Amino acid sequence: MKIKHLLIYLSVPLLLAGCKKDMNEDPEVIPPPVVVPVVPQPYSITEDFENGGKVSSIGYDAGDVSLYTGSWNYDGALTGTDKSDVKNGSKGVRIQGTPSNTKRNGMLSMNFNVKHLKSITIKSALTNFSDKQKPGPNVTQVLKGYWELQSSKDGGKTYIKVGETVNPTDTAMLITTTFQITDTATQRFRIVNTSELNGSNRVRISIDDITFAGVGDSGITLSDTSPDDSGTGSTGGSTGTANTPRGVTIGADAPPATGDNSNILFGNPSSAAAVSSENFLLDLGYYVESYSKTRGTPNWVSWHLDGTNTTNATGRLDNFAAYSGLPTDFFAVQSNSYSGSGFDRGHNCPSADRTSSTAANSATFLMTNMIPQAPNNNQKAWADLENYLRAQVNGGNEVYIIMGSYGTGGVGSLSATPINTIASGNVTVPSNVWKVAVIIPAGNGDLIRAGNTSAVRVIAVNTPNTNSIDADWKKYLTTVRSIETAVGGGFNLLSALPQSVQDVLETKADAGI
Structure with missing residues (x-):
């Protein structure tokens, strides 16, 4: 028994020595993970109104339109394609004003929100006036056009005015107005034509090229079709799945096959025929x-x-x-x-x-x-x-x-x-x-x-x-x-x-x- 106790007694220092040695070794150093900060990138997105629209046959009643940047509500507004509409490209927006005998303002409103916005730039002009819009002999008020930008942070329930009222005076050229946005909260905007004229006449405003600029995630989901015909966008092509191939339906409104107003009345330039793959x-x-x-x-x-x-x-x-x-x-x-x-x-x-x-x-x-x-x-x-x-x-x-x-x-x-x-x-x-x-x-x-x-x-x-x-x-x-x-x-x-x-x-x- 004494020998056994002695062996146990002698082994304790050896075990302690072994433990001490392990504890004195340098521990393996595991470097912390490298965290690369995400740097918010600037964005600039322009809605040029070329990709969709609300035609005059529908009238000025309120209606939603799907455009490049998302859904917009046209209320008292139409797609402007006439020669009287001042625009950059083939389309803009025509917003009618408020006659003195009604309280309805024409407006163009976003149905979507934008985030991290620094500025919003809008081009505008007076729409060219028809004779019916010009002041008559009993109307002394000079034609004046006004519009204002309004912002909503509650999904379009309430709006407040942004910046100063804009007074476009030209019927031939768009002017550019930039609003600096200091509040980067999620919000949406609308443009309201606040013009008035005596009688039932309405001063119409032309709007085009609304550019959102900011830093970070814009929150805007662009359509899968980039504008191509007088539009913006750098890819010029659909980014989604190809559409189903289709033919053409030739209606009564098509030009005649021959004679006056036919499509090749002045000749077939290359003598093209249905038997030549290159012509x-x-x-x-x-x-x-x-x-x-x-x-x-x-x-x-x-x-x-x-x-x-x-x-x-x-x-x-x-x-x-x-x-x-x-x-x-x-x-x-x-x-x-x-x-x-x-x-x-x-x-x-x-x-x-x-x-x-x-x-x-x-x-x-x-x-x-x-x-x-x-x-x-x-x-x-x-x-x-x-x-x-x-x-x-x-x-x-x-x-x-x-x-x-x-x-x-x-x-x-x-x-x-x-x-x-x-x-x-x-x-x-x-x-x-x-x-x-x-x-x-x-x-x-x-x-x-x-x-x-x-x-x-x-x-x-x-x-x-x-x-x-x-x-x-x-x-x-x-x-x-x-x-x-x-x-x-x-x-x-x-x-x-x-x-x-x-x-x-x-x-x-x-x-x-």
Whole structure:
């Protein structure tokens, strides 16, 4: 027993020594996790009102409209597309004022909230006045327009005024007003036309290009279709699932197949036929085109424009889709084929040239009517030219229009160097975009009347497909002959006219005024 106790007694120091040694070793150092702070990024989002709208046939009653930035409520307001509406592009918003005999104010309201806002910028002008709006002999008050911005932090239940009342005075040019927002709380806004005029007259305000700028998460969920036709946005393509391919329904409002007002009355520029894959003739009723299988774009699109085509019976539909009528061995360009490319889905025949029915407007959103177009090319120079031609129609004319593209390599918004193809090589990006418009007074016997060259204008424009393009389309005026030479391959515009008439019309550059 004593020996056993002795062994136990002697072993204790040894055990303690072993424990002491372990305790004296340097512990393994585990560094704390590295936390990278999230730096809020600035944002700038512009609602330009090109992607959707509320047409005049619906009236000024309150209604919700889905736009690029979300749902907006138009109450006493409409989409402004007339020549009297002051706008940047083809659409804005027209808000009517308050006559002295009613308490209703026209207003444009957000149905969604925005967060972390630093400023909101809004462009406005007085809408051009009709004779009915101008003061009569018994009205001495001068026409004045006023509007104010209001904010709501309770989901639109109550509003308070933001900043000062705005007094736009110009009926020809938009002015820019920026409101600095010091409260970054979640909120929404509305614009109220507070103008008044004696009697039942209403002073109307034009609104366009509302820009939200802030730092952090904006809270805004953008639509899955970036504006493409005189819109903003850098991708110019759908970011969602491709829409189902569809055909075209040709209604009674389509131009006739032949004769006056037909889409190719002035000739088939490339002798396109349904047997050539690179010069494939497509007659889609509301326009006629030559399509290239290899390029995945039209070579040219031709259409007739008069007042019957722009009645605003429908708004812009934005229902981009592949065309189901192509031969089965053609690549069918999808509604999202341009996604992330830095190029807009640029219309050849514009949406705003075909508002007489849903069938007409839908036809313009087939991808066989699109080219990859640099955003500033599409949204500025070409949008202004399209507006100019529609203004000629409003002035008592009719217009025969041919638009096309050629070459390879355009510069979009995502690169400083030319891009040759997109959609995995299935769509060629053109280097140049051109248009020819024959303007004649509205009437009959158009081919014969075109022989009176002194009464005919021919506007020919050829622009580089680059994002650095000048916004003034008149700087790219040229002649029809120059475009024919640039395209090459025996291209012959206005071929249905006598050669002597062509020699006059095709060699003179229009002044653009």
